[in-house]
Amino acid sequence: MSFSTISVIGLGYIGLPTAAAFASRQKNVVGIDINQHAVETINRGAIHIVEPELDKVVKTAVEAGFLRASTQPVEADAYLIAVPTPFQGDHEPDMAFVKAAAVSIAPVLKKGALVILESTSPVGSTEQMAEWLADLRPDLSFPQQAGEAADINVAYCPERVLPGQVMVELIKNDRVIGGMTPVCSTRASELYKIFLEGECVITNSRTAEMCKLTENSFRDVNIAFANELSLICADQGINVWELIRLANRHPRVNILQPGPGVGGHCIAVDPWFIVAQNPQQARLIRTAREVNDSKPHWVINQVKAAVADSLAESGKRAGELKIACFGLAFKPNIDDLRESPAMEIAGMIANWHSGETLVVEPNIHQLPKKLEGHCQLANLDDALQQADVLVMLVDHNEFKAIAGEKIQQRWVVDTKGVWR
């Protein structure tokens, strides 16, 4: 069966670009979201999130009539579910959004439909989702009972785009396709081939789920290695960035970069899904999470030491001393503050410091609520002129371009090694 109507459930950083990619290939796409504001914005041909090039693709698709958004699920030939999968409690995966999405499409499912889970999910989630659907639609057969002959095909197809490059990577990256049966995989591959230039690599749903978690855990473990090195080097009086540059000259060594910690809502979250399912075996993955999560606290101690040195040198009282934090985003040149270690550090500094804490973040116009009343949003030049202690947290292009003489004679804590 061909795909004349495609429905994407969840129109956020993943769902909206995916919906727009299908619509740009002249497929009839209906995006579903529980967020009324997102739905209205998209139906105006605008976007509610920041991602380069997405605005143009959405505008064209909406104006051409191929993309529309709604809060009400519709009958479709294929459904892609891209809703959040955060953790809850002691880092347990929270599948409530996926369940709600599955429950919402169950009444409109028709024989022959394909349902794809894209949300990053623990192993077994696709089978669980198929169970939820089967319970609600006893009149239809699903792969867990009917195998290849099922009325509804179900697959897990994870997304691996990098925020900031989504519109390129969505099309170019290879895609792992984890069907519950080979027929499910074939149909899912046919669907993605509508816009995909990368390859569809077929496996089963459990392996595809684990593959997504593995990719992000791999990155987390490697960043933890760099962060651990930064602690060791600080103790040994060695410049960690020079060390990594040198070590990376080895043909088989490729160390990532240390920083203030690991942020974003993926790398700092997904490895916990493996730990939650396999706590005994996932020792390295857990430790990497702990190393990365503890980095902001180490940075705070560095800041406290710099403040003590600055006070001793200047003879000022603590309340007279100004600290400037450079960057709040979770990584360079974006405005996304989710799970950002820079935010955590700025907040901790402001709570601890009795003087003024300035924050420079060129990608936002207003301080997030958490920091309101505790810090002041300052422009780059004012912060450079006024602050006694400079804390570099995010290597935004604007900060990398600061001339060396502007930061001289100040106490500097540089978590990204850009002002060395």
Ligand SMILES: NC(=O)C1=CN([C@@H]2O[C@H](COP(=O)(O)OP(=O)(O)OC[C@H]3O[C@@H](n4cnc5c(N)ncnc54)[C@H](O)[C@@H]3O)[C@@H](O)[C@H]2O)C=CC1
């Ligand atoms: N953002 C990224 O770079 C990547 C995200 N992922 C994964 O993709 C999934 C989605 O992530 P994002 O798009 O970043 O999240 P997001 O938070 O930007 O968007 C999710 C959207 O789903 C909507 N939603 C929630 N429950 C719903 C429901 N029952 N029905 C309809 N809509 C509903 C929300 O209102 C929101 O607009 C997550 O599992 C995430 O881990 C995977 C790869 C990359």
Ligand SMILES: CC(=O)N[C@@H]1[C@@H](OP(=O)(O)OP(=O)(O)OC[C@H]2O[C@@H](n3ccc(=O)[nH]c3=O)[C@H](O)[C@@H]2O)O[C@H](C(=O)O)[C@@H](O)[C@@H]1O
């Ligand atoms: C394996 C991998 O590269 N996964 C990507 C990742 O996107 P995300 O933007 O979260 O990753 P990132 O650029 O590594 O940034 C995560 C965090 O790690 C930090 N970071 C990154 C690289 C590095 O050398 N040092 C470092 O400290 C960043 O500053 C940031 O705080 O997670 C995405 C996701 O799953 O949402 C995934 O689609 C992306 O392909």
